[in-house]
Amino acid sequence: MKINLKLLGGMLFMLPLTMAAQSPISGFMKAKGEGSITVTQSREDYNDVFLVPNKVNSVPVFNEVTTKSVSLYAEYGFSDRLNFVVSLPYIQTTGEATPATLANNGFENERSGFQDVSIYAKYKIKSYEVMSGNLDIIGALGVETPLGNYNVDEGLQSIIAIGNRSTDITGLAIANYKHNSGVFAIGQVGYSLRSNEVPNALISQLKIGYAASVIYGDIYIANQLSGSDGVDILGEGFTGFFPATRVNYTRIGANMFVPVVKGFGLTAGINTYISGRNLGDSTGAYSGLSFSF
Numbered sequence: 519m520k521i522n523l524k525l526l527g528g529m530l531f532m533l534p535l536t537m538a539a540q541s542p543i544s545g546f547m548k549a550k551g552e553g554s555i556t557v558t559q560s561r562e563d564y565n566d567v568f569l570v571p572n573k574v575n576s577v578p579v580f581n582e583v584t585t586k587s588v589s590l591y592a593e594y595g596f597s598d599r600l601n602f603v604v605s606l607p608y609i610q611t612t613g614e615a616t617p618a619t620l621a622n623n624g625f626e627n628e629r630s631g632f633q634d635v636s637i638y639a640k641y642k643i644k645s646y647e648v649m650s651g652n653l654d655i656i657g658a659l660g661v662e663t664p665l666g667n668y669n670v671d672e673g674l675q676s677i678i679a680i681g682n683r684s685t686d687i688t689g690l691a692i693a694n695y696k697h698n699s700g701v702f703a704i705g706q707v708g709y710s711l712r713s714n715e716v717p718n719a720l721i722s723q724l725k726i727g728y729a730a731s732v733i734y735g736d737i738y739i740a741n742q743l744s745g746s747d748g749v750d751i752l753g754e755g756f757t758g759f760f761p762a763t764r765v766n767y768t769r770i771g772a773n774m775f776v777p778v779v780k781g782f783g784l785t786a787g788i789n790t791y792i793s794g795r796n797l798g799d800s801t802g803a804y805s806g807l808s809f810s811f
Contacts, residue, residue: 541723541740542605543658545694545704547642548595556591556785558806568767568794570750579625579674580613583798587633589806603638606665609680625675632666633681640692651697658690658708670714673758682761684716700730715762717748727773734775741768744795751796766795775808783808 548554565582567574577583589607596602610630620627638660646653663685670676670683690708707722720743727736748764749755756763771789778784785808790801 541690541706541721542636542660543603543638543640543690543692543706545654545656545692545702545706545725546729547598547640547654547656548593548601550595550597552811553594554592554808554810556806556808558589558591558785558804560587560589560802560804561585562798562800562802564798564800566799568791568797568799570753570795573799577613577798578677579619579623580615580627580677582614583678583800584612585800585802586610586612599642601640603640603660604636606635607633609633611678611680613678623674627678629668629678629680631668631680633664633668634662635665636660636662638688640690648695649697650699651695654692654694654696656692656694658688658692660688660690662686662688670761671759676760679760682714682716684712684714684761686713686716687711688721690721696729700728702727702729702736715759717745717762717764719744719765732777735773737770737772739768739770742766748796763796765797766793767791767797768793781810783810 562585563582565575565577567577587607587609589605591603591605593601593603608631610628613627615625615627619625638658640656640658643655643657645655664681664683666680668680668683670679670681672679688708688710690706692704692706694702694704696702704725705723707720710719710721712718721741723738723740725736725738727734743766744764746764749762751760751763769789769791771787773785773787775783775785784805786803786805788801788803791797791799
């Protein structure tokens, strides 16, 4: 079975905010001169928060939070071994604080704007023929930095901030095994160095799926483990500056991509947290349109 990865290459493997659903880097490589542009819209909702030691059944101040985004994702094959990836989301977060709470504290129920632009390079180090398939070893390095002029130092108002104003440098090691039948498995592990008092983090992801010329689908589990120098919300050392909190999570999800006409395809996915620390217990979904060339 011939797998047309060019048609699959436009998938958007990210959702907004630092609590990303999954890695911004896929385990598939584009050939020289090939590229893709994808536009997606997403939504996440939560009214429970993973705090320490217990989960809280209501978001402080804002009761519940909805995050909507429109994201642009582009990837291009500079060579068969070297690809570049650029992404940028526009975020809108909305709370459900009561009019009295807003008036008494001078808060607002909405924050919106461009969040962080990310630029990654990924390089295929080696490819092996293994058990009727191919195993690709890939390294990736990227930087994510704030583009919009959003605030993160507004005290409890920052519960609905659209990001953490951190500049992150992230390195990833990726192994992608693709069987000739179309079944694949991708493992990633990496480390992210972060500014603005945001704790550094160990990140990982495991994804299994099926990729063919007529359909793509996968399921995944993603994890983040922040450094111990972070603080817990309302815990010892917490000053009200939310970016300094220690954010851990385990999240699961699924993605699908279907080609429609030559060069164009539709993508969609769902995701939810199954555990966490200092973040909302959100469930989200996205859909989008991709163009590959």
